[in-house]
Amino acid sequence: xxxxxxxxxxxxxxxxxxxxxxxxxxxxxxxxxxxxxxxxxxxxxxxxxxxxxxxxxxxxxxxxxxxxxxxxxxxxxxxxxxxxxxxxxxxxxxxxxxxxxxxxxxxxxxxxxxxxxxxxxxxxxxxxxxxxxxxxxxxxxxxxxxxxxxxxxxxxxxxxxxxxxxxxxxxxxxxxxxxxxxxxxxxxxxxxxxxxxxxxxxxxxxxxxxxxxxxxxxxxxxxxxxxxxxxxxxxxxxxxxxxxxxxxxxxxxxxxxxxxxxxxxxxxxxxxxxxxxxxxxxxxxxxxxxxxxxxxxxxxxxxxxxxxxxxxxxxxxxxxxxxxxxxxxxxxxxxxxxxxxxxxxxxxxxxxxxxxxxxxxxxxxxxxxxxxxxxxxxxxxxxxxxxxxxxxxxxxxxxxxxxxxxxxxxxxxxx
Amino acid sequence: xxxxxxxxxxxxxxxxxxxxxxxxxxxxxxxxxxxxxxxxxxxxxxxxxxxxxxxxxxxxxxxxxxxxxxxxxxxxxxxxxxxxxxxxxxxxxxxxxxxxxxxxxxxxxxxxxxxxxxxxxxxxxxxxxxxxxxxxxxxxxxxxxxxxxxxxxxxxxxxxxxxxxxxxxxxxxxxxxxxxxxxxxxxxxxxxxxxxxxxxxxxxxxxxxxxxxxxxxxxxxxxxxxxxxxxxxxxxxxxxxxxxxxxxxxxxxxxxxxxxxxxxxxxxxxxxxxxxxxxxxxxxxxxxxxxxxxxxxxxxxxxxxxxxxxxxxxxxxxxxxxxxxxxxxxxxxxxxxxxxxxxxxxxxxxxxxxxxxxxxxxxxxxxxxxxxxxxxxxxxxxxxxxxxxxxxxxxxxxxxxxxxxxxxxxxxxxx
Numbered sequence: 001x002x003x004x005x006x007x008x009x010x011x012x013x014x015x016x017x018x019x020x021x022x023x024x025x026x027x028x029x030x031x032x033x034x035x036x037x038x039x040x041x042x043x044x045x046x047x048x049x050x051x052x053x054x055x056x057x058x059x060x061x062x063x064x065x066x067x068x069x070x071x072x073x074x075x076x077x078x079x080x081x082x083x084x085x086x087x088x089x090x091x092x093x094x095x096x097x098x099x100x101x102x103x104x105x106x107x108x109x110x111x112x113x114x115x116x117x118x119x120x121x122x123x124x125x126x127x128x129x130x131x132x133x134x135x136x137x138x139x140x141x142x143x144x145x146x147x148x149x150x151x152x153x154x155x156x157x158x159x160x161x162x163x164x165x166x167x168x169x170x171x172x173x174x175x176x177x178x179x180x181x182x183x184x185x186x187x188x189x190x191x192x193x194x195x196x197x198x199x200x201x202x203x204x205x206x207x208x209x210x211x212x213x214x215x216x217x218x219x220x221x222x223x224x225x226x227x228x229x230x231x232x233x234x235x236x237x238x239x240x241x242x243x244x245x246x247x248x249x250x251x252x253x254x255x256x257x258x259x260x261x262x263x264x265x266x267x268x269x270x271x272x273x274x275x276x277x278x279x280x281x282x283x284x285x286x287x288x289x290x291x292x293x294x295x296x297x298x299x300x301x302x303x304x305x306x307x308x309x310x311x312x313x314x315x316x317x318x319x320x321x322x323x324x325x326x327x328x329x330x331x332x333x334x335x336x337x338x339x340x341x342x343x344x345x346x347x348x349x350x351x352x353x354x355x356x357x358x359x360x361x362x363x364x365x366x367x368x369x370x371x372x373x374x375x376x377x378x379x380x381x382x383x384x385x386x387x388x389x390x391x392x393x394x395x396x397x398x399x400x401x402x403x404x405x406x407x408x409x410x411x412x413x414x415x
Numbered sequence: 416x417x418x419x420x421x422x423x424x425x426x427x428x429x430x431x432x433x434x435x436x437x438x439x440x441x442x443x444x445x446x447x448x449x450x451x452x453x454x455x456x457x458x459x460x461x462x463x464x465x466x467x468x469x470x471x472x473x474x475x476x477x478x479x480x481x482x483x484x485x486x487x488x489x490x491x492x493x494x495x496x497x498x499x500x501x502x503x504x505x506x507x508x509x510x511x512x513x514x515x516x517x518x519x520x521x522x523x524x525x526x527x528x529x530x531x532x533x534x535x536x537x538x539x540x541x542x543x544x545x546x547x548x549x550x551x552x553x554x555x556x557x558x559x560x561x562x563x564x565x566x567x568x569x570x571x572x573x574x575x576x577x578x579x580x581x582x583x584x585x586x587x588x589x590x591x592x593x594x595x596x597x598x599x600x601x602x603x604x605x606x607x608x609x610x611x612x613x614x615x616x617x618x619x620x621x622x623x624x625x626x627x628x629x630x631x632x633x634x635x636x637x638x639x640x641x642x643x644x645x646x647x648x649x650x651x652x653x654x655x656x657x658x659x660x661x662x663x664x665x666x667x668x669x670x671x672x673x674x675x676x677x678x679x680x681x682x683x684x685x686x687x688x689x690x691x692x693x694x695x696x697x698x699x700x701x702x703x704x705x706x707x708x709x710x711x712x713x714x715x716x717x718x719x720x721x722x723x724x725x726x727x728x729x730x731x732x733x734x735x736x737x738x739x740x741x742x743x744x745x746x747x748x749x750x751x752x753x754x755x756x757x758x759x760x761x762x763x764x765x766x767x768x769x770x771x772x773x774x775x776x777x778x779x780x781x782x783x784x785x786x787x788x789x790x791x792x793x794x795x796x797x798x799x800x801x802x803x804x805x806x807x808x809x810x811x812x813x814x815x816x817x818x819x820x821x822x823x824x825x826x827x828x829x830x
Contacts, residue, residue, distance in 0.1 A: 013451045015441030026430030036428045039456035193487040210426045283706025284699025287720040291698025302726030305702040311717030389521050
């Protein structure tokens, strides 16, 4: 089964609305094992919408529209689909009751144009909209193809999709898809690609790389008639990737919501450790990235933002002479910051970072991007020297990620 | 001039990446007065991409691609465009120097596949990419039409578009556009909309609202033959908006990169004040949002992440009895945190936040979203009680924004 998403609305073409509906539907469709090859956005223009329907129906079995179900003259999504199907819109009594009921409950008079939201082709299957006025519909388009109309607002579209459209589709697809998300830190995209090029060429199971700041995520996916069969196809691929990439893999998960900070927090929890932070160029980002994870309060005791040089002495006891001797951006200062933070808060581990995020302040010996991350436990304190590339935001984000990776590794290390 | 956006990447079809590039480009194009009637997403498939190019070029003068410029076998955007244009890709020496230079600066060996990022048709105009490895390009496609290739990562695409592609387009269009970005905090979109509905209906100058977490941004734009004429059209609109909205406007700027944190840092600089922070639920985000601004080191002395209750006593001297008596989420504790942070670091002002970010921990009296922000100067300490809505991330972000707005107001207050 092939689906195609067709979002209707001039506000999307103007950039006034971010198209989160396309992402939501794409994720749900790929989890269902429904293929998708195109997504289209068109404005509220009848001729262009008609062309878009005809093109989409020539390529896909299911065309999913979002938007344009409202009561205004710009809301043409249903009317144009009916024209393409060669049918008429008629007032649907069930939908009319829904629309009138909404206005009654809101205590507002209903203008007649609102009844356009209750007009459907006679053969449409209605989709209930408990969160809005306009019902959705599944509309037969001939040759076994359908158009599924969904409302534009995400808080109406999402429950309608999950509760009504998806069960209908699932019944028809008969293919179960399973995935693993393999997360990599410390190896660039091109290196990963070179090691896995042959695996990325296969189609079931398939392997696709995705990049974000300093990270690569691989998505491994397989489809089969049952979940167990799909897993059996999938797991040898996952194991092969593990064998080839080794310990740059920091997580293998069933969804794609993981992060280095989450893995760090979870590793700390498993170890029963508390942590303190001493942020300098990161300015609190190391602590904040952990606090973002629900339940972080079990492990994050507190931290220090030692941004100006003097605050490194005041807050985490870095001797002024040490800073004078080695410079504030140095392995020695990162070492002392981590130790000082750990001792001040009495935690099991502490992490520190000092460096040059730019855009100014670099020198030939210490260019922008020079960063030192310190990791201190009662047993030992270590420093990770880094040479990072990018703008201020990227250097700070990469520093945080290196720090989270170091925390994760320290907490996972065999005692 | 008609433009069409063509985003390339299976990750978009799978829903792994939210298509913020389409929104960014749409906004910029509509500000330039360039029309757009379709947006398309296709995966990393050569035949489908070729069809998409041909269709887009049949409808538009400028086809803008995002993604697929990297070194992997999946990166086919340039190759397929060259095929459609009937041309070959050749190694561009300038691009090669850029790619090799990136790897040199990162101190990483460059694998040969990376040179694909330096391959362009001989008649391409290169677009510099200071934030990534792959340069972009403007590629002539015949009949006066062009394809503009942009990289997928937004932090590379956006500056490339603003600094290189847009000036090129603007020169071709002969219409000078000027804009003002009016930034609003503390008034919802529907209220803003109600106050400005009549102004949002005009077209030159035009006024469009954009929303982000807790904020509304209005873009006022006018176009004319010269900059002076465009400004003369624009300014009466900007003044009218100021008159109607008053002090919920926190900035009126010529670009859209402003933020509450930047305004706070700039207000502190103007006042000659230093600041300390005491983050709890924000976990360092208040400090980090200021440190993100280049030059923040002149005003951000340092701060404390007082996440676990005990750290509020250890780090910023909140009496344990006070916490016991009023609860850790209380105006009294926010007050003491701000005072304690200011005194410990000896700054002119300090900001604190304590609250419930969820998902757990709420009670009927203190639901998730209950937050107190403290602002302390030598003269007085005040507390802002907040009742925020949303998930953990939104509550933490809104808290940070309220705090930054409070800092800005305090620093701007007449003495």
